[in-house]
Structure formats: structure tokens, C-alpha cells
Amino acid sequence: MTVTIIGAGLAGAEAAWQIVRQGVPVQLFEMRPTEMTPAHKTGNFAELVCSNSLRGAALENAVGLLKEEMRRLGSLIMEAADAHAVPAGGALAVDREGFSACITEKLVNHPRITLCREEIREIPAARPLIIASGPLTSPALSRAIQGLTGEDYFYFYDAAAPIVYAESVDLSVAFWASRYDKGDADYLNCPMDESEYDRFYEALVTAEAHPLKEFEKEIYFEGCMPVEVMAKRGKQTLLFGPLKPVGLIDPRTGRRPFAVVQLRKENRQGSMYNLVGFQTHLKWPEQKRVFRMIPGLEQAEFVRYGVMHRNTFINSPTLLLPTYQLRKDPSVFFAGQITGVEGYVESAAAGLVAGLNAARLVQGRSPLRFPPETAIGALPAYITTAEAKHFQPMNVTYGLFPPLVEKVKGKRPRQQAHARRALESLERFMAENLIVKEI
């Protein structure tokens, strides 16, 4: 039996490698270079569409630990990355051409891989099937996936407001209340007087935004307009939108503020809050500079910055098992960014696990869930939980590490101990489950 894979990006390439390493054949479909995505430039596999960095190398951060775990699991992406590394301080950056050429060559020449350079437009009947067509899945396949998942569970656009750590909000300024005292006082409110609003407004409308890519020049729907675009419609606009002060009284003055930014709980524990209505296209350093001008947020630590871009992804919490299998048809796997994980390494990690598990199905073995204390195990557990939010920064996504604000004078003893435990646990898990190291 053969495993069919759609997409030879970071996830599909790693999945294919893991499967053939188990002795199982693969049919791999990749539409490039015949059909291109709006971001890819070559026909090579695992092309890095933007930065050439695979981010932090140190074990004390989640993505560094994830990379080390992947090395131990025989990852092709990591083998190519290490072989084509270029100096980049504490990060692992690669020569992008060498990196993807090396991966392409290994897979194209592999005796157990049949490569088809064609666009898949319908969900193939073959099983097991891995869908790893990425954030820029072709339109025809997107429609087909929507048919498979249901319309409400497949998204085409990602717009998210910045999130800050609750403990970094100045509670001597921000106050708890809900508008018109309706329900519980669940919102943290950052009040502004007129001069504070004037300064914030000027900074917001003059801040530097990401240039829109051609394929992102889509019409913003009203409920989802970047806050800076809304501001440019006129100075009063925000006062009737995300900064409206009506129904809120600042307990310190006894009066209604001129403007209010509301923060809403992002997780059940209340350790993170998002800036309501602040989806934005501003560059990240600009977000930090401008949003820290909001009273109460002067020292805010950002868990993640706001994003707005085209992105196809499924509602993993509803649709997927933590093994990356589709709940309603476990012989179908999703892997890569289409599951809601973000980043090159995370996408490849999802491909690694999906590939390993698809091969196990062929071998009549049950799929594996990696231990939750490992980075690779925490990733699917997180994206498939009901609280999951797409595009969390990875230290938070994995739920592994204490908040970044807990950094202890540059040293991170808790993270180091965690990384050690995670790697030991992974080694035990591999031995118990006879995960092949080499074939």
C-alpha cells in the first residue's frame, strides 16, 4: 500500500521522508513549477518563501528544542538545514537554495517515491492520504477541502489582534469593567484623555505598515479592517469604533474617558489579553512602539503581534485528532500550516508526525501521540484543543515554557531543565515504540 501526499513543502517533504524511511512507498503530488503559488519562486521542494531563518537554535526555547527533537527523529528538513547552515548568531539560518535543492534531490531520486508534478483539484480516493498543501493551497483544492471539512471549518484569511501578557498591564491605570456594567467586569479598560488620544492617533496613522503583497490586496470586510486603516478615515472614526468610551466610567476619575482601549481575555486562566478590534498590518516594531503609547500598556509584553494575511487553514480543534488524523476519516491526515501551526519548523514537525503515523497505518500499527512534555508532542495537542488559537508564538503554542517575562537575568533554568526532561522522554518513547533511526 502507498501513502499519497499532496504538497512537497516543508510538511509534505518531511512526511514523505518519514514514510519511505519506514519502508512504505509514497506517491507525492506537487504542482510547482507547472502551477505556482503567489509566494513560491522555484519548483524545488521545501522552498522557504520568506526568511531563511529556522529561528532560535538554543534548547531553552521551544523552537530550538523542537529542532533537536526532529534531529533525533531523523528529520530530512533538519539534516538539510544543518548541512546548509549559514552563520546567524543564536539562530539556525540556511542557504535557501542549497537547503531546498538538497531536499528535492533526496526525494526525487528516492526509489520508493513516485513524483507527480501536477495540481490536485479534487480530494483523491487513495488512502492513506496526507494533505500538506500549505497556507497558499491552490483555489481548486481549497474548494475540495472545504467540501471535505464543511464550509464553516475552512478559512481563507487570518486577521488577529495583538495579545499581551496580563501581568505586564499596569493595573494602576487600566480598570476592570464591562460596557454599561453588563454581565461580569471581564474587560480590562485602558482610558485615554484627549491629549493622550491625539498623540496615539498621530502615531498610529503615521506608523509603518507591511506592504501588501499582490495576493493580499483583498477588500477588507468592514468587521475586519486594520485599525490603522480605520483611523485614516478620520480622527473621530476610532471613537465610534474600537476606542469608543460609551458605557465606561473610570473609577479613578468618576468620569467617562475620552477614549478607551478594551482588552479581552485570551485564555481561560486570564494570563493573556487581546486588544479588542486592533487587527493590524503594522510592522511588529511599530506595533510595539505605538501600542505601548496606550495608557496602561507602557510596559506591555507582547505574546504575539497582530497579523492580517491570506492563509488557508482548517479548524483543527473541531476536525483533527492529536495524531493529525481527520476525525471523520482517520485515513486522511492534515499536516503543515494548513492545520494552523505556524512556521517552517513547526510545519515540518507536523509533517514528520503525520508521515510517521500514515506509515504506521499501512503497517497495521496504531498511530502515535508523542509525550506532551516534548515540543513535538505539545504542538498537536495544542492545535487540537478547543482553546487553540492559530498563530500563537511557539513558546506559548507549545504551552511548555513559563512566560517570557519570567526570564531570570538572561538565564532560564526552568527552560533548561524542561528541555532535558523532554529529550529524555523522547528517547524513551522512541525506544518503546521502535521508531526507526535509520533504514
Ligand SMILES: Cc1cc2nc3c(=O)[nH]c(=O)nc-3n(C[C@H](O)[C@H](O)[C@H](O)COP(=O)(O)OP(=O)(O)OC[C@H]3O[C@@H](n4cnc5c(N)ncnc54)[C@H](O)[C@@H]3O)c2cc1C
Ligand atoms: C508569504 C509567507 C511568508 C512566510 N514567511 C515565513 C517566515 O519567514 N518564517 C517562517 O517560519 N514561516 C513563514 N511562513 C510560513 C511558512 O511558509 C509555512 O509555515 C511553511 O512553508 C508551511 O509549510 P507547508 O508545508 O504547510 O506549506 P508550503 O511550504 O507552502 O508547501 C505546500 C506545498 O503544496 C503545494 N500545493 C499547493 N496546492 C497544491 C495542489 N492543489 N496540488 C499540488 N500541490 C499543491 C505548494 O506548491 C507547496 O509546495 C510564511 C508563509 C507565507 C505564505
